Amino acid sequence: MPSPEATAYIPALDETANRQAVWSSTADSLKKTYDRARQVTFALSIAAALLATVASQLEDKPRLYLSVTSAVMLGLVSFLSARLLSSARASAWVRARAASEALKREGFKFATSAAPYDDPATRDGRLNDEREKIERDVDDLLGEMAPPKGKGSVPRGPLPHEAYVEARVRGQADRFYDPKANAYATAARALRTAEFGLSAVAAVITAAVGVAGKDLFGLRFDFVAMTAVLTTIAGAILAHIEASRYDYLVMTYRAAARRLKNELARTPAAVTAGSAEWSAFVGRCEAIISEENNGWVAKWSAPTPGRPAPPPGSG
Numbered sequence: 001m002p003s004p005e006a007t008a009y010i011p012a013l014d015e016t017a018n019r020q021a022v023w024s025s026t027a028d029s030l031k032k033t034y035d036r037a038r039q040v041t042f043a044l045s046i047a048a049a050l051l052a053t054v055a056s057q058l059e060d061k062p063r064l065y066l067s068v069t070s071a072v073m074l075g076l077v078s079f080l081s082a083r084l085l086s087s088a089r090a091s092a093w094v095r096a097r098a099a100s101e102a103l104k105r106e107g108f109k110f111a112t113s114a115a116p117y118d119d120p121a122t123r124d125g126r127l128n129d130e131r132e133k134i135e136r137d138v139d140d141l142l143g144e145m146a147p148p149k150g151k152g153s154v155p156r157g158p159l160p161h162e163a164y165v166e167a168r169v170r171g172q173a174d175r176f177y178d179p180k181a182n183a184y185a186t187a188a189r190a191l192r193t194a195e196f197g198l199s200a201v202a203a204v205i206t207a208a209v210g211v212a213g214k215d216l217f218g219l220r221f222d223f224v225a226m227t228a229v230l231t232t233i234a235g236a237i238l239a240h241i242e243a244s245r246y247d248y249l250v251m252t253y254r255a256a257a258r259r260l261k262n263e264l265a266r267t268p269a270a271v272t273a274g275s276a277e278w279s280a281f282v283g284r285c286e287a288i289i290s291e292e293n294n295g296w297v298a299k300w301s302a303p304t305p306g307r308p309a310p311p312p313g314s315g
Contacts, residue, residue, distance in 0.1 A: 008157070010124075010156070011124070012123075012124040012125075012127040013110055013111060013127065013154070013155070013156060013157070014156050015128075015131065016106060016107045016110070016127060016131050016154055017107060017151065017152050017154035017155070017156050018148070018152070019103055019131060019135060020100055020103035020104050020152045020153065020154045021148035021149075021150060021151060021152030022145060022147070022148050022152075023097075023099045023100035023103065023135075024097075024100040024104075024148070024152055024153065025146045025147060025149050026096045026141070026145050026146045027093060027096035027097035027099075028146070028149075029144075029146040030089070030092055030093040030096055030144060031093050033084060033089075034084065034085065034089060034090070034093055037080050037084035037085055038085060038240075038243065038244075040080060041076075041077045042236065042240050044073045044076055044077050045073075045074070045077055045236050046233050046236060047070075047073055048070045048077070049232045049233060049236075050229060051067075051069055051070040051073070052066075052067065052070040052229070053225050053226060053228070053229040054066055055067045055070060056225050057222055057225070090300065090301075091301070092144055094297050094300050094301060095137075095141060096138065096141055096144070097293075098293065098297050099134055099138045101289075101290075102134045103131060103134055103154065104152075104153050104154050105286050105289065105290060106127060106130050106131065106134070107127075107154030107155065108154065108155065108164065108168050108286065109282060109283075109286060110123060110127050111154075111155040111157065111159040111164075112158075112159050112164050112278070112282050113158070114278065114279040114282035114283060114286075115283065118279055155167070161278070168285065169264060169285050170260075170264070172256075172257075172260060172289060173256075173260040174257075176253075177253040177257035177260075177292075178253070180249070180253050181253035181254045181257070184244075184246045184249045184250050184253070185246070185250045187244075188241055188244075188246035188247060188250070191237050191241050192241065194237055195234045195237040195238055195241075198230045198231075198233055198234040198237070199230075199231070201230055202227045202230040202231050202234070205223050205226060205227045205230070206227050208223075209223050245299060245300065248296070249296070252295055255292075256288055256289065256291075259288045260288055260289075263281070263284055263285055263288065267281050
């Protein structure tokens with residue numbers, strides 16, 4: 001089977017592939033910055049709570065030093081949240097990824113000669129118009145644009161039936177949705193285990209202090225304060241899970257993978273490329289992917305209680 005690169009040069013499709021590569025790289029860069037900021041603020045919040053608790057058990061200069069360090073950490077959390085975790089930064093990431101996915105969707109439909117790109121006389125003009133329309137909506141993000149890291153995910157030549165199924169349908173289901181869902185499920189499970197453990201320890205300490213008093217086992221340590229910080233950290237973990245939308249991503253990715261696989265199971269392998277049946281098949285597959293993209297765009301655009309909102313990208 002000839003590769004897309006070995007086929008004749010198609011200016012409209014090639015430019016669409018180039019632009020998709022740019023917006024994909026831009027979305028990746030914005031997402032990386034956001035993820036790092038979120039991880040740093042998460043760690044700083046926990047460290048600040050721990051230092052404040054330890055400081056409360058000390059006297060004089062050690063107490064002052066730890067208290068100041070804790071306050072500085074909390075100040076950094078506020079600064080980073082305002083600068084790097086704002087709704088504007090979230091919106092930039094979401095919109096760049098949405099533009100990349102829209103260009104990819106149109107590129108695959110064109111490469112497979114599916115409607116509305118099934119008429120040789122008008123297909124190039126349609127793609128050029130659609131590409132311009134998609135990019136016009138993100139003109140305000142041109143200052144955030146990052147150079148492409150590769151050729152992008154859009155084919156640069158015609159795709160036969162088998163190539164589309166393998167690269168787009170099975171590729172999206174088996175090599176993106178399912179692995180990503182598993183990774184997010186594992187992360188959420190690990191964080192919930194940590195939260196459960198901290199909450200259990202806090203409950204045990206609270207019960208013990210209720211019976212034995214504040215100076216538990218004769219130790220000169222404020223276990224009540226320790227219970228408070230454990231509860232605070234457990235709450236921060238739950239907030240982090242919610243802000244990361246792990247549960248939502250697991251659900252939607254697995255649902256999208258299942259729907260794509262069901263579409264493959266229902267569609268005869270002998271569908272003729274260029275036929276109405278073929279256009280309908282491609283249209284249904286692209287609609288599934290588009291609905292998943294639109295779903296997380298809406299989800300990440302909704303603020304999380306207590307912190308600004310944003311998104312993951314898609315495949």
